[in-house]
Amino acid sequence: MAPILPEWLVTGCGRLRPANDPLLPIGLPALPVAVARPIVLRAAERKRLKLMAYGHKSEYRLRMRAQVVLHAARGRSNARIARDSGLHVDTVRCWRGRFAEQGLAGLSDRERSGRPPVFTALQVAQAKALACQLPAESGVPLARWSCPELAREVVARAIAGSVSASTVRRWLADNALKPWQYRSWIFIADPDFQLKAERVLDLYARTWQGIGLGDDEYVISADEKTSIQARCRCHPTLAPGQARAMRVNHTYGRGGALAYLAAYDVHHAKVFGRTEPTTGINPFMNLVTQVMTAEPYASAKRVFWIVDNGSSHRGQKAAARLTAAFPNAVMVHTPVHASWLNQVEIYFSVVQRKVVSLNDFTDLTQVADRLRAFEDRYNATAQPSTTSDLDDLLARLDRHTTDHPEESSAAPAT
Known part of the structure; x- marks a missing residue:
């Protein structure tokens, strides 16, 4: 039981005395003083x-x-x-x-009513609807909306008397609208897309025309990465330090450019690469010769070459030229505008991120040496992509869809 604290009074002269003090003068004005709340912490x-x-x-x-x-x-x-x-x-x-x-x-601070809203819900909705339209549809000579331009257009259309760009930005943030950003995309225009895509995907699954591939049959994915420049920075690149990112000088001298051609063995995760001054039929055939004269491809029953529709290997003439040079080679084209089906593009993306980016090379010889060294490093650790990896991904997506059907129904179509 908490002890009973005496009531304290402040006398007229400012002294603090107990209320039951017998020495307290009778009739002296006194004010009660609140006792400080005791605090006990866990x-x-x-x-x-x-x-x-x-x-x-x-x-x-x-x-x-x-x-x-x-x-x-x-x-x-x-x-x-x-x-x-x-x-x-x-x-x-x-x-x-x-x-x-x-x-x-x-x-914590208690909730406050805040300032009354200046704009109505209808005005906010009209501004958001305007942001979801292309500027050309409104007769505005702009490629994309920015918040200042949207604020100007809201006033011009008499949606609101005045509004700031920051206010428009807050409105758009409520619905994650960013009309100043854009993403490029493309329609698949190849009328034989499904047939061509199925052939490529079947080869990845080690199947050709409904028959499984033998142990002496291989699948090669090949392409070119064009115009890799040698940019010699005017000042050396500085290594990162404490609270400091790596620093790369903006000014550079051009040391020329080269093309990087690569052939990727899909099922063995092995890369064969070479550098050439430029792309073309002859550089591509040099890559083919490099691979097809090496074992086990030279003595293989069939070697399927998956390529896109670039000028170096486009159409039936390229397929006939490949077969004439190497009878056991079969060229398979990806659909038009679907080079993303070519697995060597995955390797090129790794090269871009891990080798080419920052681009601080003294000359083209250093670029070529770095690419060859990276090939050796990649071949020592790479693992092939298998259909089981895709099956696992699809299974996880299916479980997510089953567990959260409301999210899947709201997701955009791909």
Whole structure:
């Protein structure tokens, strides 16, 4: 049971005396003084308050409120806490009382009504609808909307008397609208897309015309990566350091460009590459010769070459030229505008990210040496992509769709 505290009075001369003090003059005016609320902390509360009071990322207001409660838990008076913290005694009394009543939740700001809305819901909806239209449809000579341009158009259309670009940006953020961004895309125009795509995918699954491939049959994915430049930076690239990213000088001298041709053995994850001054029929056939004269491809029953429709290997003439040079080679084209079906593009993306990006080379010889060294590194660790990997991905997507049908129905079609 908590001890009964005596009621204290402040006498007219400013002294603090008990109400039952017999020496208190009769008739002397006195005012009651509220006793400071006692604070008792649990271990978890003390830990949270210390993080708030002394954490480097704590907001100043939360830091001061936590310090008030910690001082109060040590039995200090409100006046002393106010003196030590530089706060007003009423502020100390407020947060001490809020914590005593509500705990840690009492240290947060209460909800406020805020300023009345300046714009109606209809005005906001009209601005968002305008952002979802192409500027040309509105007769505005712009390629894309920006927030300042949208704000200007909202005023021009008398949707609102005045509005700032930052306000328009907040409206669009509510629906994740970013009309200043864009993504390019393309229609599949090849009338034989399904047939050609099925042939390529069947080869990845080691099947050709419904018959499984033998151990002496191979699938090669080949293409060219054009115009890899040698940019010699005017100042050396600086390695990253503490709180500092790698620094690459913007100014450079051009050291020429070369083409990188690669053939990727789909089922063995092995890359054969070469550099050429440019692309064309002869450079591509040099790559074919490099692969087809090496074992096990030279003595293989069949070697399928999956290529896109680039000028170096386009159409039936390229297929006939390949078969004439190597009778056991079969050229298979991907559909038009579907070179993403070619697995060597995955390897080229790795090369771009890990070898070419930053592009700080002294000359083309260094570029070629770096590419050859990366081939050796890649061949030592690479693993082939299998149909089981795709099956696992599809299974995970199916489980997600089954567990969250409402999300799948709201997802955009791909």
